[in-house]
Amino acid sequence: MPESTSDATFDTTRTAFSLVVNGVTKKYPNIRFVLAHAGGAVPYLAGRVSVTASMLAGLGGAMPAIAEGMGKIYSLSSKWQSKMPEQLSYYLRFKDNVLPEGPDHFLGTFYYDTALSASAHCFASLLTVVDSSHIVFGTDYVFAAEAAVPIRVEGVQNYAGFAPADVQAIARDNVLRLFPEFG
Template identity: 25%
Template sequence: MPKIDVHTHFLPEPYIETLVRHDINWTGGVDLDPWTPAAHLRFMDDWGIDVGVLSCLAETGVYFGDQREADELARNVNDIGADVVRQYPRRFGVFGAVPLPGVDSALAELDHIYDDLGLDGVYLVSQVDGTYVGDPKWEAVYDALDKRGATVLLHPVEPKQTPDLPWQHWIGEYVFDTTRVFMTLVFHGVLDRYPHINWILSHGGGTVPYLGHRFAAAPRVVQAYRELVRRPIPEYLRSVYYDVAVADSQVQINTLVDAVGTDRMLFGTDWIYADKLFDHTRTGEHDLTRLLGADAARRVGSDNALRILPRLAERLAAAPR
């Protein structure tokens, strides 16, 4: 079975040009370099990864304050991603960029992503200009995603407001932002109203698996929360997926297994941002078989991804080796 990396990034030249134009010359603590399929394939081959499902984002998605720019940038990077998949149908997939906060723009690009380009799903950043995924402002987008049975990678970005701390925010604030998204999806009822969306929480779900018991206490303590949730909180935890990108220590893996089970876990690397974590002298560090055992490693490494990425599954079955 192929090993599928559902959380890996590409930065085509137009995207880097946009970042530089907005005086963003670093992202997540990593210097920016032009992305090429060849460099990405070298990384994948070195680490035994068969398929990388690409998403194009940095400190933010494609919105930098100008909706028209976001619309054009999303279209550009999605078209580039589709070209990469056409060139390497068995090696790459793509989660398309959605130009929120503009709902009409987002809906138009969803049609392009699915109907014109045939991409594998979409990614949404945790929040855009302070509005979190799950907010009622974007109800029409959730409805469109649900109708398509979409798979959505939820990726954290720089929070709009953060305390003035002396360390880079990717270390802690990003995983906290993923946690905020999960709470927003639960307490706004999105997970109940739109059950056909396959949500993937990045980086092991942030702190969601660890804090699950604390979330479960909220409806017992506060009447308002009892009126917002329809199911026990542990069921919500098991209704989404979790990639293990930068979350594959034995402690994190064990927590995920205990909280949600291996049928809700997906392999991910967070390359190129996590490049320095892949040390050739410690190749066993990211070995799913060592971490989980052979059967569970197959589920996490490929089976679960193929179940929620049907277009990728079709390409792997149809394309010549």
């Protein structure tokens, strides 16, 4: 498959989850991130990440205390930090940066463009993460062929799940809300 078909979308996915798990979205809540290509696989993987959040939030007994203690020990030295087990590091970052709000909260703060993603497949999944107020129009032109632009326009206009007000919001209003200087 061409890189634009899969690699770019997975890079977007990794970046989005990295922003959440590493606490960037929590630390900087006023930054408005716009994810290309409808967030890549973010909408599809959101459910899996929510299950992880539920499991981590529900951990009881000695395990959370042991993880916290081990994290403090590893943090005493930069040499030790580099040897911290990946799962422990992930758990501690996830607990500190994603809980108690949960991943859906942070994923819902992103904006998602329609570049090469204006299709029923993408919109059905994307609308489980955000409503139309967080979707902005995009085509990926000049990287995508000029012929792809009308297909993207039609993809937004013809999606059965969008009312005319949704189409107007995606086509223009949401971008103007994000970037009033464009108006």
